Amino acid sequence: MGLTSSSRASLEAGADPLTVSRPPQAGTIAIAGLGLIGGSLARRLVGRGRTVIAWNHRDAPYERARAAGIECVPRVEDLAAAIPDVLVLCTPLRAMPDVLNRLAPVLDPSTTLTDVGSVKGQVRDEVKAVGLDDRYVGAHPMAGNELSGYAASDPALYDDALWAVTYDETTDYGRMLTVMDMISAGVGNRMIVLDDDTHDRAAALISHMPHVVATALANELTDTDERNIAQALAAGSWRDMTRVALTDPDRTRAMVEEDSANVAELLRHMSARLAVMADVLERESSADPQIVRRALAQSRDFFAKARPYREFKAVDGMKTGTGAECASREERFITVSEHDWRSDLLESAKRGEHIVRIDSPCTFRVQVRTALR
Amino acid sequence: MGLTSSSRASLEAGADPLTVSRPPQAGTIAIAGLGLIGGSLARRLVGRGRTVIAWNHRDAPYERARAAGIECVPRVEDLAAAIPDVLVLCTPLRAMPDVLNRLAPVLDPSTTLTDVGSVKGQVRDEVKAVGLDDRYVGAHPMAGNELSGYAASDPALYDDALWAVTYDETTDYGRMLTVMDMISAGVGNRMIVLDDDTHDRAAALISHMPHVVATALANELTDTDERNIAQALAAGSWRDMTRVALTDPDRTRAMVEEDSANVAELLRHMSARLAVMADVLERESSADPQIVRRALAQSRDFFAKARPYREFKAVDGMKTGTGAECASREERFITVSEHDWRSDLLESAKRGEHIVRIDSPCTFRVQVRTALR
Numbered sequence: 239m240g241l242t243s244s245s246r247a248s249l250e251a252g253a254d255p256l257t258v259s260r261p262p263q264a265g266t267i268a269i270a271g272l273g274l275i276g277g278s279l280a281r282r283l284v285g286r287g288r289t290v291i292a293w294n295h296r297d298a299p300y301e302r303a304r305a306a307g308i309e310c311v312p313r314v315e316d317l318a319a320a321i322p323d324v325l326v327l328c329t330p331l332r333a334m335p336d337v338l339n340r341l342a343p344v345l346d347p348s349t350t351l352t353d354v355g356s357v358k359g360q361v362r363d364e365v366k367a368v369g370l371d372d373r374y375v376g377a378h379p380m381a382g383n384e385l386s387g388y389a390a391s392d393p394a395l396y397d398d399a400l401w402a403v404t405y406d407e408t409t410d411y412g413r414m415l416t417v418m419d420m421i422s423a424g425v426g427n428r429m430i431v432l433d434d435d436t437h438d439r440a441a442a443l444i445s446h447m448p449h450v451v452a453t454a455l456a457n458e459l460t461d462t463d464e465r466n467i468a469q470a471l472a473a474g475s476w477r478d479m480t481r482v483a484l485t486d487p488d489r490t491r492a493m494v495e496e497d498s499a500n501v502a503e504l505l506r507h508m509s510a511r512l513a514v515m516a517d518v519l520e521r522e523s524s525a526d527p528q529i530v531r532r533a534l535a536q537s538r539d540f541f542a543k544a545r546p547y548r549e550f551k552a553v554d555g556m557k558t559g560t561g562a563e564c565a566s567r568e569e570r571f572i573t574v575s576e577h578d579w580r581s582d583l584l585e586s587a588k589r590g591e592h593i594v595r596i597d598s599p600c601t602f603r604v605q606v607r608t609a610l611r
Numbered sequence: 612m613g614l615t616s617s618s619r620a621s622l623e624a625g626a627d628p629l630t631v632s633r634p635p636q637a638g639t640i641a642i643a644g645l646g647l648i649g650g651s652l653a654r655r656l657v658g659r660g661r662t663v664i665a666w667n668h669r670d671a672p673y674e675r676a677r678a679a680g681i682e683c684v685p686r687v688e689d690l691a692a693a694i695p696d697v698l699v700l701c702t703p704l705r706a707m708p709d710v711l712n713r714l715a716p717v718l719d720p721s722t723t724l725t726d727v728g729s730v731k732g733q734v735r736d737e738v739k740a741v742g743l744d745d746r747y748v749g750a751h752p753m754a755g756n757e758l759s760g761y762a763a764s765d766p767a768l769y770d771d772a773l774w775a776v777t778y779d780e781t782t783d784y785g786r787m788l789t790v791m792d793m794i795s796a797g798v799g800n801r802m803i804v805l806d807d808d809t810h811d812r813a814a815a816l817i818s819h820m821p822h823v824v825a826t827a828l829a830n831e832l833t834d835t836d837e838r839n840i841a842q843a844l845a846a847g848s849w850r851d852m853t854r855v856a857l858t859d860p861d862r863t864r865a866m867v868e869e870d871s872a873n874v875a876e877l878l879r880h881m882s883a884r885l886a887v888m889a890d891v892l893e894r895e896s897s898a899d900p901q902i903v904r905r906a907l908a909q910s911r912d913f914f915a916k917a918r919p920y921r922e923f924k925a926v927d928g929m930k931t932g933t934g935a936e937c938a939s940r941e942e943r944f945i946t947v948s949e950h951d952w953r954s955d956l957l958e959s960a961k962r963g964e965h966i967v968r969i970d971s972p973c974t975f976r977v978q979v980r981t982a983l984r
Contacts, residue, residue: 380846436837443831443835458884467809475818476817494910511827513878515827522871523872543829544826547856
C-alpha cells in the first residue's frame with residue numbers, strides 16, 4: 239500500500255492522534271432480516287470471527303444459517319435480549335416501522351442500532367418516531383445484485399464494497415465508531431461518513447433520478463407511431479440508457495418516491511439543461527452570425543463540462559483491476575477533531591477519500607478512490 | 612424459416628406478384644472510401660460473388676484490398692469511368708461535398724448513387740447541390756464498432772445487419788431496387804425502406820438525443836461539489852447511462868449538430884417529461900389528499916407508459932440467439948403498388964417488418980423483427 243510521503247513522515251515521527259485509547263469494538267452483531275443483503279452480511283461477519291445472532295420474519299433460512307455458524311432466534315425481540323453491540327436492520331424499507339415498534343420497548347441502551355437501507359432520511363425519521371434515535375447510526379452498503387433471499391446470499395457480495403455511514407446533529411460519536419468497526423475490521427470494507435441529506439441527494443443523482451430519465455426515454459419511444467422504426471435502428475447506446483427502465487416499474491416508483499424531494503429537484507435541473515441545449519441547437523441555424531457563433535460556443539461548453547468525469551473514468555478504468563493495480567492507490571491518514579468530526583469527515587468524503595481502517599478514535603487510514611477535479 | 616400459415620397458403624396457391632419480371636441487379640459495385648465500413652462492405656460483396664472496384668483518399672489499404680479481390684483505382688473519377696451499377700459513398704460525412712463535386716461531371720446516368728451516412732437529409736441536400744439527386748438512393752447500415760480504418764475491416768461486421776434505405780418524392784423506384792438487391796442478395800442483409808425525415812427523426816430518438824442526455828447527466832455530476840460522494844455511491848445504472856458521455860465530445864457534438872432540428876425537438880419533449888415528473892413528485896407531498904391521489908395516479912401512468920417497450924425487450928431477448936431461436940421469427944410477404952410504394956413500404960417498416968428478399972419488383976419477403984405494441 240502506498241502512503242504519501244508526507245503521511246509516512248508524520249507517522250514515522252510518531253505524531254500522536256488526539257487520543258490513543260482503543261475505539262469501541264462490535265464483537266456481537268445482531269441481524270434483523272436474512273435476505274440477500276442481511277444473509278450475506280451475517281455469513282461474512284461469522285467468517286471473519288464475529289459473533290452473529292439473527293432473526294428473519296420466516297424461519298425458512300434458519301437451518302442453513304445455523305450450519306453457517308449464525309445463531310437464529312424465533313422473535314425479533316430475542317435479538318434485543320441478547321444485548322448485542324450492534325443491531326443491524328436488514329429488512330425491506332416497508333417493514334422497518336413494524337420491526338422498530340417491536341424493538342423499541344426492549345432494546346438495551348448499550349446496543350447501537352443501524353441499518354442497510356438505501357434512503358437514510360426516511361429511516362432516521364422512522365427511528366425517531368419510536369424514540370430510538372439516541373442510539374442510531376445510519377449505514378448503506380453499496381452491495382447487491384439482481385437476486386434476493388438467503389439462498390442467494392454470498393459473503394463475497396461485500397468484496398471491496400463501500401459503505402456510506404450517516405449521522406445527524408444528535409449522533410453519538412462513540413456509537414458511530416462501533417458501527418465503523420463492524421464495517422472496517424468486521425466486514426473488511428471501506429466507508430465514507432456523511433449526513434443523511436448529502437447521502438440522499440447523492441443517491442438521487444446517481445440512481446433515483448436517472449431511473450426516471452431512462453423511463454422518460456422509453457416513453458418517448460412508446461409514444462411515437464414510428465417506434466418500430468426507431469427500435470430497429472437502435473444500438474448499444476439506446477440499450478444501455480434504457481436498461482433500468484426495464485426493471486420492475488413498481489419497485490422503481492417506490493424507490494423514487496422514497497427520495498422524492500431530491501429527485502424532483504434534480505429532474506428540474508435536467509429539464510433545464512435539456513431545454514437550454516434545445517435552444518442552443520436551434521440558434522445554431524440562426525441567420526445572425528453572432529447568434530450562431532455564441533450558440534456554437536455554448537454547445538462546445540456543454541460537451542466540455544463533462545470533461546472531469548471523462549478524465550476520472552479514464553484513470554479509474556486503469557485502477558479497477560486486482561492485485562498490483564489496486565495496491566497502487568494512494569493512502570493517507572486523516573485526523574478529526576472532537577467538535578468538528580462531522581465536517582472533518584464530510585470534507586474527507588468530498589475529497590474522494592474512503593476510510594479503510596480506524597487507527598484510534600480520531601485517526602483513520604484512508605484510500606483516495608474517487609477524485610474528480 | 613417459419614412462414615405464417617396464411618402466407619404459405621397464398622404462396623402454395625401460386626398467388627402471382629404484381630409482376631414477374633426480374634428486379635434490376637447490382638452486379639458491379641464501386642466503393643468510395645475503404646475505411647472500416649467501406650472496407651468491410653467491399654470485402655463482403657467480393658466474398659459473395661459481386662465485382663467490386665474501390666477508391667480511397669490514401670492508397671495505404673490498396674495492397675491488402677487487392678489481395679482480397681478488390682480492384683483499386685487511383686482517382687475517385689476512375690470509379691465513375693468503370694460505369695458500375697451502384698456507387699457507394701463510404702467517406703466521412705465531412706468529405707462528401709468534395710467527393711460529390713468530383714463525381715458530378717463524370718458519373719454515367721446509368722450508375723445509381725448511394726451512401727452509408729448516418730444522417731440522410733443532409734447527404735441528400737449535398738447530392739442535390741451537385742445535381743445528382745435523380746440517380747440517388749439513401750442507405751444507412753446499422754453496422755460498426757469502436758474501431759476505424761481498413762485494417763479493422765471485417766466482412767462479419769455486416770452479419771445479420773439491418774439497413775435503412777431512404778427515398779424522397781423524386782426517388783426512382785428501379786434505382787431503389789438496384790440498391791436493395793445489393794443489400795439483400797449482395798451483402799445478405801435485411802432492410803427497412805423509409806423517407807429521409809423519418810430516418811433522421813428515428814436516429815435522433817435512439818442515438819443523437821440520448822447522447823445529449825448522457826452528457827447532461829455527467830454535467831449534473833461535475834457541477835456539484837459533492838461529485839466524489841455521488842461517484843463513490845454510483846453503480847451499474849449510472850455507469851450505463853453515462854457511458855456515451857465518455858466518447859469523443861467533438862464527434863458527439865458533430866453528430867448532434869448534423870441532426871440538430873430533430874434533436875432539439877426531442878430535447879424539448881424530454882425536458883417537458885422530466886418537468887412534469889418533478890411536479891408530480893412534489894404534489895405527492897401535498898396536504899390536499901385529492902392532489903396526492905391524482906399525483907400518485909400520474910406517477911403510476913408515467914412508469915406504466917414504458918410497458919410496451921418492456922414487453923418487447925422481454926420477448927426480443929429470447930429471440931436474439933442463434934439457430935433454432937432465430938429461425939422461429941415470423942415471415943410473410945408484402946406487395947407494394949406502383950403508385951403508393953412509398954407509403955406501402957413505410958407502413959411495413961412501422962409494423963416492424965424487415966425486408967429479407969426481393970421476390971419480384973413489387974413483392975418482398977419480410978421478417979417481423981421489431982413489433983412494439
